[in-house]
Amino acid sequence: MSTIDRKTFMKLLWRHRKTGSLSRRDFIGLTGLGTASVVLAANMPGLLASRRVHAAELGDRVVLATWPNYHDPQNFETFAELTGVSSQVNVFGSNEEMLAKLQAGGSGWDVFVPTNYTITTYVELDLIEPLDLSKLPNFVPSAYDPRFTEPGTVNGTVYAVPKNWGTTGYVVNSAKVTDNPTTWKAFWDLTMGPASGRTMVHDYQLTTIGNALKYFGYSFNSVDPKELADAEELLLKAKPHLFAINSDYQPSMRSGDAWMSMCWTGDGSQLHRDMPEMVYVLGREGGEIWSDFYAIPKGAEHPEAAYALIDYLLDPEVNAREVMAHGYPSADSRTNDLLPKEMLNDPIMYPAAELLDPLEFGAASTLTDPLRAEILARFKAA
Amino acid sequence: MAKAEQSGGQRSVVTTMLLLPTTLWFLLLLVLPLIVILVFSVGERGPAGGYQPAFTLDQYANLPARLKAFTNTLTLAPLGTILCLLFAYPLAYFLGVRASARAKPLLLALVVVPFWTSFLIRTYAWIFILGGRGIPALLAQFGLDDVRLINTPFAVLVGIVYGYLPLMVFPIYVSLEKLDKRLLEASADLGASPLRSFLQVTLPMSLPGIVTGCLLVFILLMGEYLIPAILGGGKVFFVGNALVDLFLQSRNWPFGSAVAMALVVIMLLAVTAYLYFASRGRRRADVSVI
Amino acid sequence: MRVYAAVIYVFLYGPIALIVLFSFNAGRHASDFSCCSASWYGRAFGNPFMMEALVNSLIIALCTAVLATLMGTMAALALQRVRGVLRLLFDALTYTAIIIPGIVIGIATLVALVTVFDAVNPLLAVAWPPSLGAAPRLRLGTGTVIAAHTLFTMALVIVIVRTRIQDMDRSLIEASSDLYAPPMRTFFQITLPQIFPAVMSGFLLSFTFSFDDFVIAFFVAGADTTLPIYVFSSIRRGVTPEINAIASVVLAVSLTLLFVAQALQSRRRRYQSP
Numbered sequence: 001m002s003t004i005d006r007k008t009f010m011k012l013l014w015r016h017r018k019t020g021s022l023s024r025r026d027f028i029g030l031t032g033l034g035t036a037s038v039v040l041a042a043n044m045p046g047l048l049a050s051r052r053v054h055a056a057e058l059g060d061r062v063v064l065a066t067w068p069n070y071h072d073p074q075n076f077e078t079f080a081e082l083t084g085v086s087s088q089v090n091v092f093g094s095n096e097e098m099l100a101k102l103q104a105g106g107s108g109w110d111v112f113v114p115t116n117y118t119i120t121t122y123v124e125l126d127l128i129e130p131l132d133l134s135k136l137p138n139f140v141p142s143a144y145d146p147r148f149t150e151p152g153t154v155n156g157t158v159y160a161v162p163k164n165w166g167t168t169g170y171v172v173n174s175a176k177v178t179d180n181p182t183t184w185k186a187f188w189d190l191t192m193g194p195a196s197g198r199t200m201v202h203d204y205q206l207t208t209i210g211n212a213l214k215y216f217g218y219s220f221n222s223v224d225p226k227e228l229a230d231a232e233e234l235l236l237k238a239k240p241h242l243f244a245i246n247s248d249y250q251p252s253m254r255s256g257d258a259w260m261s262m263c264w265t266g267d268g269s270q271l272h273r274d275m276p277e278m279v280y281v282l283g284r285e286g287g288e289i290w291s292d293f294y295a296i297p298k299g300a301e302h303p304e305a306a307y308a309l310i311d312y313l314l315d316p317e318v319n320a321r322e323v324m325a326h327g328y329p330s331a332d333s334r335t336n337d338l339l340p341k342e343m344l345n346d347p348i349m350y351p352a353a354e355l356l357d358p359l360e361f362g363a364a365s366t367l368t369d370p371l372r373a374e375i376l377a378r379f380k381a382a
Numbered sequence: 383m384a385k386a387e388q389s390g391g392q393r394s395v396v397t398t399m400l401l402l403p404t405t406l407w408f409l410l411l412l413v414l415p416l417i418v419i420l421v422f423s424v425g426e427r428g429p430a431g432g433y434q435p436a437f438t439l440d441q442y443a444n445l446p447a448r449l450k451a452f453t454n455t456l457t458l459a460p461l462g463t464i465l466c467l468l469f470a471y472p473l474a475y476f477l478g479v480r481a482s483a484r485a486k487p488l489l490l491a492l493v494v495v496p497f498w499t500s501f502l503i504r505t506y507a508w509i510f511i512l513g514g515r516g517i518p519a520l521l522a523q524f525g526l527d528d529v530r531l532i533n534t535p536f537a538v539l540v541g542i543v544y545g546y547l548p549l550m551v552f553p554i555y556v557s558l559e560k561l562d563k564r565l566l567e568a569s570a571d572l573g574a575s576p577l578r579s580f581l582q583v584t585l586p587m588s589l590p591g592i593v594t595g596c597l598l599v600f601i602l603l604m605g606e607y608l609i610p611a612i613l614g615g616g617k618v619f620f621v622g623n624a625l626v627d628l629f630l631q632s633r634n635w636p637f638g639s640a641v642a643m644a645l646v647v648i649m650l651l652a653v654t655a656y657l658y659f660a661s662r663g664r665r666r667a668d669v670s671v672i
Numbered sequence: 673m674r675v676y677a678a679v680i681y682v683f684l685y686g687p688i689a690l691i692v693l694f695s696f697n698a699g700r701h702a703s704d705f706s707c708c709s710a711s712w713y714g715r716a717f718g719n720p721f722m723m724e725a726l727v728n729s730l731i732i733a734l735c736t737a738v739l740a741t742l743m744g745t746m747a748a749l750a751l752q753r754v755r756g757v758l759r760l761l762f763d764a765l766t767y768t769a770i771i772i773p774g775i776v777i778g779i780a781t782l783v784a785l786v787t788v789f790d791a792v793n794p795l796l797a798v799a800w801p802p803s804l805g806a807a808p809r810l811r812l813g814t815g816t817v818i819a820a821h822t823l824f825t826m827a828l829v830i831v832i833v834r835t836r837i838q839d840m841d842r843s844l845i846e847a848s849s850d851l852y853a854p855p856m857r858t859f860f861q862i863t864l865p866q867i868f869p870a871v872m873s874g875f876l877l878s879f880t881f882s883f884d885d886f887v888i889a890f891f892v893a894g895a896d897t898t899l900p901i902y903v904f905s906s907i908r909r910g911v912t913p914e915i916n917a918i919a920s921v922v923l924a925v926s927l928t929l930l931f932v933a934q935a936l937q938s939r940r941r942r943y944q945s946p
Binding site (some may be wrong): 096125239245255370 | 624
């Protein structure tokens with residue numbers, strides 16, 4: 001099968017998905033995507049086909065710690081068909097939660113998905129395995145935008161390879177909230193006004209505190225006690241007006257229980273795809289830009305299966321299907337070549353430069369700062 | 383004489399052997415963990431979280447930062463217990479006094495069965511019932527717009543009553559079943575109104591069941607984590623939720639240990655006081671029966 | 673009264689009916705319900721992680737119930753002869769084990785075990801005789817869950833069995849030893865049959881508690897998964913009807929067991945009564 005064939009196929013797929021009101025399940029059945037992906041994968045040179053032979057060495061399972069709504073479930077099924085390895089997907093709400101689980105020991109994970117700013121801490125605490133790149137032939141560094149690969153390398157050693165990047169903004173149900181907000185100030189003011197009782201914030205110190213800091217125009221990454229005190233005051237004032245504190249906000253947004261929520265790119269894409277009234281907003285004041293990575297924790301029980309899974313997910317074909325499912329932008333140019341134009345011009349995935357410029361990458365200090373951790377815990381307990 | 387002594391010695395060896403495993407378990411899994419928690423609670427948070435040895439009472443001084451979680455728990459746990467009692471009592475009464483002998487085993491079994499379905503899933507089912515597309519949508523049909531149920535203390539209370547009702551029904555049923563029905567008849571014959579008979583005969587007789595049921599439910603509620611986590615949306619917060627946060631998110635083990643110690647102390651005090659008053663009340667009740 | 677009872681039963685079973693109904697959902701999410709498909713049952717039984725969690729939960733519950741019943745009954749019997757400070761101490765420990773909230777037990781056990789394991793594992797590695805192969809590493813898992821569950825359930829069994837012993841007819845035991853029956857025989861022929869209902873209900877309670885416990889296992893299960901832990905992480909991931917299918921199966925099995933037990937009991941009663 002030639003590249004052009006694949007490209008047309010993907011385009012077709014995209015168009016159908018955008019226009020049709022079919023559910024994913026019906027759609028997969030209708031178009032035979034399940035079979036198609038197996039056929040595609042089987043036709044790919046080398047690796048995946050030869051994996052099958054080595055299936056015995058891989059074992060039969062791999063445990064993945066990742067984020068909500070972050071993968072195409074079909075890909076795991078295909079991976080199981082190809083390798084005999086079943087994937088268990090565990091979902092977390094914050095990087096702190098992942099760190100706590102690893103620190104307590106015995107997490108049982110083989111692959112996890114840390115965010116850019118956390119990797120140095122994992123290295124310092126000796127919780128992350130250096131990667132043997134010879135086992136990841138699908139990782140070709142030159143194909144990536146270096147901005148999104150660099151945090152995976154600490155002191156010259158590669159510990160993590162890029163999954164995708166994204167931004168943290170908020171999603172608004174424009175049928176319910178008609179004010180067309182464009183700033184973080186508006187987000188908080190609406191929360192304490194017309195959208196009272198209908199707003200959700202993440203159960204995550206970095207974004208919830210960071211975006212409260214933005215209300216005052218402070219840095220998203222601030223660890224200054226005075227600035228944090230302002231943010232805490234705002235959070236406590238807003239708390240009675242919140243619908244929930246939860247990093248998995250899609251179900252509540254879809255059911256209409258919540259009208260507005262802090263939101264990551266992909267959830268914005270997914271919600272907008274199914275419900276056009278869902279609008280993704282990046283605060284004009286700034287906020288977060290980030291990239292997520294695949295990594296292997298120290299002492300993983302199934303390291304070979306872990307490498308196989310990461311390599312499989314990095315395959316441009318597979319990754320393209322992932323991107324179409326999760327709606328986060330990929331930093332891999334090979335993947336982007338396979339994606340339809342509409343997607344590469346999508347303003348949710350690729351916001352305008354003037355919106356991207358003020359965004360900040362998370363800073364490592366925020367992860368371990370005791371005050372930020374305590375403020376979030378206090379806010380939740382208030 | 384010598385023989386008796388020998389058998390006495392043998393007896394104490396047997397007694398020791400019988401108590402050994404339990405003692406070991408208590409020491410390793412109750413006393414040791416409590417000591418470790420106590421030691422941690424006077425320590426400090428490590429630079430990246432966790433525990434660092436120290437001797438300070440800062441963690442205890444910081445307890446007021448979780449005051450809301452404690453007051454929430456100390457209001458919602460007793461309230462939930464009382465609601466459970468109010469809903470459970472009539473059912474237990476029906477089962478113990480009114481139900482026909484043939485239907486009783488089946489009806490009783492049906493109270494227990496929910497316990498064998500995952501508590502988590504049963505609680506989760508209420509998200510749909512209380513969520514925007516459940517009861518509120520139904521109420522909207524009748525013109526009651528914008529009713530919000532999920533993620534409120536009300537939702538948590540519904541979850542509590544739903545989850546723990548069977549636990550309350552059973553002990554009360556057991557004590558009512560022992561009730562000698564002739565007492566009720568005698569009371570009626572003597573011209574007592576049904577209400578009076580109930581207050582003077584039935585209620586005092588079922589008091590031991592009430593005491594046990596309330597104790598069971600109260601103990602479980604004081605450490606509740608799941609119901610507020612699932613039906614409270616992170617807004618209705620119990621001490622249990624604060625503890626999970628401190629250990630599994632902000633990684634502040636010393637402060638978490640202090641919160642845990644505080645909860646243990648409150649429990650010991652509350653339960654001891656409860657048992658004291660309950661036993662006094664029971665004694666008085668016994669008198670009134672006579 | 674009858675109506676009230678009916679309402680309560682509807683309240684108890686409404687959500688359960690919903691769970692069973694959703695297990696036949698043909699769609700992927702609870703929000704898009706379309707009837708009816710049994711495919712989720714097949715998927716649930718084909719899902720190795722869920723089956724492993726189910727098996728783990730069964731093993732944990734069974735071991736907990738056996739251990740708790742054995743140790744609790746032994747202690748309850750022995751306590752008849754213990755008086756004084758020792759008795760007071762033992763009662764206090766039993767009482768504490770019951771009233772300390774599960775979440776505190778979970779956390780305290782986690783912290784204590786992690787600390788102990790960190791100290792013991794290096795020692796084990798050094799002291800372990802090389803002839804026996806690699807030194808074992810103590811770690812959190814199924815074993816630690818059983819240990820932690822047994823603490824609470826054992827205390828429960830002690831209380832239940834002791835209450836029964838207090839109500840027991842002593843004259844029989846005295847008569848038996850007056851007749852010079854060996855203590856073992858007295859135990860098996862007189863004591864055990866009398867306390868058996870209490871032992872049995874202790875066993876069932878322990879099993880039920882352990883099988884359904886989330887909060888203690890959540891902390892001390894380490895890398896192992898139990899069914900409630902699996903269900904919890906699925907809820908966060910967005911539940912598929914697979915979970916409903918498993919819950920329905922568990923419900924069906926327990927209903928069957930219950931009715932079988934009921935039938936057996938009523939048959940025995942009929943058999944005994946004349």
